Amino acid sequence: MTIKKRYIALMVMIGVFIGWLSLGGTAAIMHKTSSTEFCLSCHSMEIPYEEYQGSVHFTNAKGIRAECSDCHIPKEPLDYVVTKIRASKDIYHEFVTGKIDSEDKYEDHRLAMAEAVWAQFRENDSATCRSCHSFDAMDSYEQSDDAVKMHKYAKENNQTCIDCHKGVAHFAPEPELDREAYDRIVALTANTPSDVKQVFSVNKISLGDLGVINPAVEMDVVKYEDQKRMIKLSGYQMKGAEQVLYMSKGQRNIIASLSEAGQKQLEVGQFEEDRYGNSWRTASLTTTIDAPVLDTFEPLWAYAEELDNVYCATCHAKIPANHFTVNAWGPVAKGMGDRTDISELDLEILTKFFQNHAKDVVGH
Numbered sequence: 001m002t003i004k005k006r007y008i009a010l011m012v013m014i015g016v017f018i019g020w021l022s023l024g025g026t027a028a029i030m031h032k033t034s035s036t037e038f039c040l041s042c043h044s045m046e047i048p049y050e051e052y053q054g055s056v057h058f059t060n061a062k063g064i065r066a067e068c069s070d071c072h073i074p075k076e077p078l079d080y081v082v083t084k085i086r087a088s089k090d091i092y093h094e095f096v097t098g099k100i101d102s103e104d105k106y107e108d109h110r111l112a113m114a115e116a117v118w119a120q121f122r123e124n125d126s127a128t129c130r131s132c133h134s135f136d137a138m139d140s141y142e143q144s145d146d147a148v149k150m151h152k153y154a155k156e157n158n159q160t161c162i163d164c165h166k167g168v169a170h171f172a173p174e175p176e177l178d179r180e181a182y183d184r185i186v187a188l189t190a191n192t193p194s195d196v197k198q199v200f201s202v203n204k205i206s207l208g209d210l211g212v213i214n215p216a217v218e219m220d221v222v223k224y225e226d227q228k229r230m231i232k233l234s235g236y237q238m239k240g241a242e243q244v245l246y247m248s249k250g251q252r253n254i255i256a257s258l259s260e261a262g263q264k265q266l267e268v269g270q271f272e273e274d275r276y277g278n279s280w281r282t283a284s285l286t287t288t289i290d291a292p293v294l295d296t297f298e299p300l301w302a303y304a305e306e307l308d309n310v311y312c313a314t315c316h317a318k319i320p321a322n323h324f325t326v327n328a329w330g331p332v333a334k335g336m337g338d339r340t341d342i343s344e345l346d347l348e349i350l351t352k353f354f355q356n357h358a359k360d361v362v363g364h
Contacts, residue, residue, distance in 0.1 A: 034069040044099075189202060199293035200216065200219070200296065201293060211262040217255045227290060250327075251325075253330075265285060266285055269282035307349065
């Protein structure tokens with residue numbers, strides 16, 4: 001019986017040793033291969049590492065650094081193992097296919113790689129972000145007004161961190177919309193009937209020495225003659241800024257900029273003060289144009305939604321147009337546009353889309 005107990009004890013000890021070697025060794029390997037140093041042993045990781053070095057996660061006022069694994073490897077055991085298994089493909093592409101072993105190849109695959117990571121973050125509700133950040137721990141007094149508004153919106157609409165913070169540590173894919181999309185809009189202007197009563201600008205329309213009409217602006221047609229349209233542009237002037245025509249009183253959606261000559265040709269009403277102390281009056285300009293125009297807003301708004309998908313939703317979740325007021329959308333769109341290479345024309349069309357569907361316009 002004594003011998004059997006010794007054998008049993010020996011077998012247990014051997015089992016514990018084997019278990020320690022296998023489980024402990026596996027854990028050590030998993031930990032070692034999760035280090036930033038290990039990640040950087042692959043040549044293809046040099047580009048994302050340089051981007052990471054320029055981010056707030058690498059250097060910040062608090063002196064707290066988030067390593068690669070802090071963002072890319074969840075802490076939950078099952079998610080941890082699944083992520084490590086998925087990462088094995090990176091080793092395959094590094095040493096076998098050379099899929100992203102040059103800067104050009106990396107840029108070619110940047111969007112696909114980013115989308116794969118974004119999808120993982122959405123699946124686990126940005127688990128690695130939330131291991132350090134949480135809504136409950138945020139001090140709203142230390143945040144900008146815009147950040148407070150967006151975090152409130154995210155909580156109310158069940159958005160996850162990655163929806164708005166896609167470019168937080170690495171450059172987001174460079175957004176670009178094929179110019180053929182806009183060219184198709186211009187081509188549609190050839191189908192605009194001569195007898196329509198309202199037309200819509202697709203680009204800036206020069207009025208000679210009178211001024212300029214902005215894109216995505218509605219105009220009434222007085223008559224059509226000799227391939228030209230006599231139009232009436234109606235809007236509002238604010239006292240002190242008479243060179244600008246706005247779409248509505250109190251709503252700074254600019255539809256035209258006028259010279260002194262253009263201002264003299266206006267038909268105007270009487271100034272009336274609004275509740276904020278600004279004085280507004282109706283103003284209309286009748287003139288002739290020969291620029292291409294549409295007979296409906298629909299193609300322009302469809303194009304604007306494409307712009308929204310490419311230039312806005314590439315970096316954060318789509319924000320519905322009725323989330324902001326007309327006056328709020330102007331600076332919001334400009335501020336976001338400055339972070340991209342969107343053209344002046346496309347930004348103007350996109351801004352007009354937001355303003356024409358803003359929360360103080362829709363339903364009124």
